[in-house]
Amino acid sequence: MTGSDALVVRPLISSDRPAWDDLWAAYLAFYNTSLPQNVFDTYFDRLLSDDPIDFNGLVAEQNGTLVGLAHFLFHRHGWKVENVCYLQDLYADPSVRGRGIGRALIEAVYGAADTAGAPSVYWLTQEFNAEARKLYDRIGTLTPFIKYDRR
Template sequence: MTKAKMPVEIRPLTAADRSAWQGLWTAYLEFYGTAVPQEVQDTTFARLMGRDAQDFHARLALVDGRPVGLVHYLFHRHCWRIENVCYLQDLFADPSVRGQGVGCALIEAVYAEADAAGAPNVYWLTQDFNTNARWLYDRVGRLTSFIKYERAPTS
C-alpha cells in the first residue's frame, strides 16, 4: 500500500540547522554502512555555509516544521557542454517519511535550482542495492549506462 503524500517544505540549510543536519547526515552515512571523521563533518558543514556555498548547496526537507530530509548538490563545468551541470551528491529522507514525497520534493527542488542556474543536466549515483530509492529515481530520472570507477588504493 502506498503511503499518502504529505506537505513538504524545502528550504536552504542555515547555520542554525547544524544539529538537525548532523542527525540526518549521520543517518545517511549509517544507511551506507560508513562514517566520516568529525573533522570531515565540520568541514562539510562549513563549506555548505561558507564561500563554497556559491557552488556547493544544501536543502532541508521539513514536515510540520521537523527536518526529515536533506540534499547536497553542486554545479560544475563539463567538457561536453558550455553550461555547468548539476551533481546531486547526497539525498536522504528519514525512514519514518519514506514513500510520502520527501525524496521527490528534494529532487524537484534541485531540478528547479538547476533550471534557475541554467544547468541543463542533473545527475546522481546510487548503489544497486538501494531499491526503494531506485523506485523513485526510475520515476523522476533516466537510468544511464555509465559504470563508476574510482582510484584503487595504493599500498
C-alpha cells in the same frame, strides 16, 4: 499533506546543524560509512558557503522537524558550455519515506539547476538501493555508465 503537515523544502541554514548532523549520520550509516567530526564540520561549512562552485544544501522540513536533505553542486563539463549539477547526497528519514520527500528534494534541485542555467542534473546510487531506485526510475533516466574509483 495539508496545514501544519505541509512539507517545506528550503535552503540549509546554520541553526539546522544539530538536526543536519543526525540526518547526515543516518545517511552515511545507510551506506555503511562513518566519517570523523572534522569532515562533518568542513562539509557543513561548505554547504553554507556563498561560493557558487561550492556545495549547496537543501532540507525538507515538516512540523518544524527536518526530515530530509539534499546536497548538490554545479561544475563544468567537457561536453557542454553550461555547468551541470551533481546531486551528491539525498536522504529522507525512514519514518517519512513514501510521502514524497525524496521527490520534493530532487525537484527542488532540478529547480536550482534551472535557475542556474544547468541543463543536466545527475546522481549516483548503489545497486542495492532498490526502494530509492523506484523513485529515480520515475523521475530520471538510468544511464549505462559504470563508476570506477582510484585504487
